[in-house]
Amino acid sequence: MLKSEVKVERSPAPGLGLLVPILAIAAAALLVGAGRTTASPPPTGLPACEAADRPAPHRAYDEWDETMLDPALTLGPDYRPPDLGETTVGGRRVTLRAFVVAPLKTMLDAAATEGHAISVTSAYRSFGEQERLVAASPGLNDEVARPGHSEHQLGTTVDLAGGHGWLRVNASRYGFLLSFPAGRGPQWTCYRDEPWHFRYFGPKRAQAIEQSGLSPREWLWARQPEAADDSHGDSRDGARRDG
Numbered sequence: 506m507l508k509s510e511v512k513v514e515r516s517p518a519p520g521l522g523l524l525v526p527i528l529a530i531a532a533a534a535l536l537v538g539a540g541r542t543t544a545s546p547p548p549t550g551l552p553a554c555e556a557a558d559r560p561a562p563h564r565a566y567d568e569w570d571e572t573m574l575d576p577a578l579t580l581g582p583d584y585r586p587p588d589l590g591e592t593t594v595g596g597r598r599v600t601l602r603a604f605v606v607a608p609l610k611t612m613l614d615a616a617a618t619e620g621h622a623i624s625v626t627s628a629y630r631s632f633g634e635q636e637r638l639v640a641a642s643p644g645l646n647d648e649v650a651r652p653g654h655s656e657h658q659l660g661t662t663v664d665l666a667g668g669h670g671w672l673r674v675n676a677s678r679y680g681f682l683l684s685f686p687a688g689r690g691p692q693w694t695c696y697r698d699e700p701w702h703f704r705y706f707g708p709k710r711a712q713a714i715e716q717s718g719l720s721p722r723e724w725l726w727a728r729q730p731e732a733a734d735d736s737h738g739d740s741r742d743g744a745r746r747d748g
């Protein structure tokens with residue numbers, strides 16, 4: 506009897522015995538890095554912000570609102586959306602995917618009407634341009650994404666100067682969202698907060714992500730197939746779980 510009881514107490518899955526302490530160590534390491542924020546810990550299974558070059562899931566050009574990028578997940582050097590175009594926004598020439606231009610102009614016009622002059626300081630950046638930016642920014646690993654890992658390469662992301670307070674309140678209505686909001690620190694987003702960096706998701710999705718209280722990276726992670734197996738339940742509801 507005693508023998509079988511001892512056996513019952515042993516983990517049925519040999520791998521889990523190792524996995525649990527590893528996850529605990531990883532979680533502790535992430536919490537040590539938290540420092541500046543008192544918000545809840547990262548969702549279970551959110552990958553560490555390690556530098557790697559794993560192909561990002563959902564990186565087809567028509568999956569622009571699903572593509573998750575971080576220091577480990579990359580678009581690769583050849584990712585260049587076919588519908589990129591040059592346009593003038595607020596007197597500046599910028600390169601963006603075609604469908605982002607109208608909502609961006611609408612948003613900046615609305616801001617201007619309310620007295621906020623906002624300009625675009627950066628839009629699409631190719632792999633090569635990101636390479637040059639990184640080379641010119643030594644020691645800024647937590648601020649400048651490595652080539653292939655920048656959302657600017659998606660062609661849907663802009664850096665905006667001016668009106669940051671207005672944007673924080675209104676951008677999601679126009680489909681734009683901060684990728685690295687102040688409320689979700691580097692342990693969630695992998696980067697320091699950037700009040701100027703807005704990625705286009707379309708109004709419906711941008712507002713859903715905003716209402717979830719999660720950063721876009723966490724929200725997208727909850728939709729990845731790898732994350733679907735854990736205890737989040739349905740990925741859409743799961744993304745909302747810690748509001």
Ligand SMILES: [Zn+2]
Pocket residue numbers: 627657663664701702703
């Ligand atoms: Zn940016």
